[in-house]
Amino acid sequence: MTRSQDFHSKVFKKDTLTLPKGQSESVVRGGRDLFSLLPKAFEGVRQIGVIGWGSQGPAQAQNLRESLEGTSIRVKIGLQQNSRSLDAARAAGFREENGTLGDMFEVIRESDLVLLLISDAAQSQLYPQIFEAMKSGATLGLSHGYLLGHLRNEGKSFPKHLNVIMVAPKGMGPSVRKLYVQGKTVNGAGINASFAVHQDVNGKATDYALGWSVALGSPYTFQTTLENEFKSDIFGERGILLGAVHGLIEGLYRRYVAQGASREEAFTRSAEAITGPISEIVSKRGILAVYEGLPASDKGVFEQAYKATYPAAREILAEIYDEVSSGNEIRSVNLAGARLARYPMGRIDGTETWKVGERVRKERAGKSVHVDPFTAGVYIAAMMAQIDELDEHGHPYSEIANESVIECTDSLNPYMHARGVAYMVDNCSTTARLGARKWAPRFDYLIDQVAYVALDEKQALNDALITEFKTHVIHAVLAEVGKMRPSVDIAVT
């Protein structure tokens, strides 16, 4: 079902990804050598207003400002007058005095390109006033298709007189900033992004989007639609990126402890193995390399864990996809937004697993972590189930690879490895944080009730799942996409 993608740029050179099943995708490789093209890409844009200072705001605003240094394009932050983020924006060098910090609606009114990086819930609430405030013919820039999902739930659409574009970095804000800074010495370091053109009133929307993505430091930019993006993004963070990895670790940890492992050993075999060596192997050599690198005696353990986990993970992922696709998950996030003042989100890292994790991380130095074959089988099964669910719904291969593999192994898991699950979860958007809290326990329970019980009761498992895993097209996709992987890993300390 996956479809080929193509687009036309007047400014940037396209590359072509050659993909399985005769498909291809046009992409744009990034790099600092392209910053000189930005004034041409942003033709007609004198001011970029960056609205909001949450996860993406600080990263994108600073990256844009630095990439556009020496041009006449101004990057100006817009915040509500009572915003608690004003000081943080000032500390990052955005100031009222020099016209780079101002009132949110004033900045929206003035700007030719408005990057709307406020929370999804705030977008849902404020969009009528925001649309109203924008100049006719201006460009609305989103980093997420969420607002389209919300407008659909409401039976509304974007004003016809605006360009509507999206650049969605496939990593949390701090990674987008961190790798951009690393990229000053190593050209091409960064977080991949998808882009979409939803409305193009002046014929320049594609290059505005590509220019924005290049200026953020994306190593490569692939095409999608707002619809595919909001579905895959909200789905992915509830799945393997956050919800699944959290829930799987809790369940694996408990299982190892129940089997007699020490708490430290249980955490090392579960969380440490996933966020450390398994992620590293997948990132550098692909998913299959995890399995192939196991000693022969461990391969059977991996296979049993994989065969038992895949069906349970797929069941939850099918539910998540339905919930996102139907608009339910977006309605839930909006409802949660209204409850947050009364019931603020609590911490998730005070429980035993993560307290033990804190100790394990402190004493880690110099120790090498083993790829536990059971953990690997469980984790990779959930990852493959996510890939298959997205494939069944016709998402582009680049989107599948980035949402299911690259974003976790190159951006989120390394942070989790260095700083723990709470840091990782809580540096994502509110939508992602809510989703992780909602779905992690579901993965934990279902895999415990179905997958581990199947193993313990020695139920017959489906061997075809292993054949499908070994011959899956995703391996060729990752090899092709991997050619554009920057030579530098994220520095998380």
Place this chain on the structure above:
Amino acid sequence: MTRSQDFHSKVFKKDTLTLPKGQSESVVRGGRDLFSLLPKAFEGVRQIGVIGWGSQGPAQAQNLRESLEGTSIRVKIGLQQNSRSLDAARAAGFREENGTLGDMFEVIRESDLVLLLISDAAQSQLYPQIFEAMKSGATLGLSHGYLLGHLRNEGKSFPKHLNVIMVAPKGMGPSVRKLYVQGKTVNGAGINASFAVHQDVNGKATDYALGWSVALGSPYTFQTTLENEFKSDIFGERGILLGAVHGLIEGLYRRYVAQGASREEAFTRSAEAITGPISEIVSKRGILAVYEGLPASDKGVFEQAYKATYPAAREILAEIYDEVSSGNEIRSVNLAGARLARYPMGRIDGTETWKVGERVRKERAGKSVHVDPFTAGVYIAAMMAQIDELDEHGHPYSEIANESVIECTDSLNPYMHARGVAYMVDNCSTTARLGARKWAPRFDYLIDQVAYVALDEKQALNDALITEFKTHVIHAVLAEVGKMRPSVDIAVT
């Protein structure tokens, strides 16, 4: 916000519940002595079609048939021609030969009163054909307000030419049947029910509903609306009735094991205490009696557990209420219905907790179970949080008491005590089963992350919660409603 309730019956005598805050509710007490009034209550009804044979179908059809014995009113089952339940209906004595079993749509077309007891998901799918098939002026009987919720999501409503009534027993089908059978020797044994009249085209709808409820064997019948019923019912089963009790037990069990208890001891202190003595005390002497019956040294443990748990439980319950009230939960159930063929619901009782439970139940005979004060504090806090959430949304007191207290202590928990959690969960409707699977893990995680961490880290807790608990109006409500409690407990073996 809770409002007084009243209605007019031409057949049945009303009683008045005198409730706190100057409120009152009219109710109808049941009993076998009232069966002679049924022909008058059902005036104009020659055939009652019972559509479906799931949880409520077998119970209601058999109770109705026996209560109407000797009258000219026929009870006829309608099932789809390929239904897997045909044999079960025949085994219960409903036969094609004598005109008490037939094709679903044929029975719908013939009947004056159509009791629609097919699954919620099936109602959502089939309602257009069902409405179409019904005789003009006939009565549609629901045992759940779900269909109203679904019609609202779709922007639709019931056909104007039909009576639309509801009788919603506050217990699962097997309990409705079991207590009716017990009621043959002990007058008044049964499951309470709420009723609602949504449309009344011939002025007889109220007595049809009350007659139906009396014929089911309800000890007392209170009034609500379809809207309040679907909200409180879907909410309640996701809360203390199924989801919360399951999730709380898993968390308590794990906590006791981690603290060094044996597995059997951990199960006894958590599940056995809740479904045994705590439920029994609440059922016979009210919620406060659980606390007051504790030795002085245990009261402090209860209070700490209560203060830590209440806020976390309330947060989840507020989320559940929002999800139900917004229509999201109904949409989720419909989406799940479409997935069930591909991903059938798995068992929930294969995990460690419930395996241990099986052993504990087997070896229980003669042992008396202690009211663990920590378990009691956690469980009662969740129960009170549910009561407060319903009260905040203006539900009638009878509904609050039945959905949050009586249904669990008198119907569900005793079954769970005798046969385990899976029996209890899986004998409820598909909507309830899906909800229990969805929300149990959420209670478990949030209480673990927030409540138990608060206790372990000795965080300051809110003492006012204990004062509010002790002076809560629910205690007076339960005392008043308790006057109508049948003298017989459910026999679960």
